[in-house]
Amino acid sequence: MAQNGYPALLAIDGRTAGRVSYKTRQTIRKRIEECFGRxxxxxxxxxxxSLGLAKLDFQFVLTMAAYNLI
Structure with missing residues (x-):
């Protein structure tokens, strides 16, 4: 989340952080960022x-296919 945890220094105000849509977006964002972190x-x-775009693309596709199996 974009909040730093200190009540006086919140990066996102309560109007935004309290909405259901914001919490839903954060949940989806975590799910997307998880695969890139893994x-x-x-x-x-x-x-x-590896050098070259084709080899790097192959490594990326292979890594994401393995992640998809998990």
């Missing part, structure tokens, strides 16, 4: 070891 840690996409 691909960086276990899929080896943090640092590219």
């Amino acid at each position: 691909s960086k840690t276990t899929g080896g996409l943090r640092k590219s070891r």
Whole structure:
């Protein structure tokens, strides 16, 4: 979330953070960001070891296909 946890220093005000649509968006955002985080840690996409767009595209597709199986 974009809130830092301190009541006096909230990055998002209560009108926005209290809405159901905001909470729904944050849940969806977490689900989307999770696959990119997993691909960086276990899929080896943090640092590219291959040169060329085609090889990197293949590594990305292979990593996301493996994540899809999970």
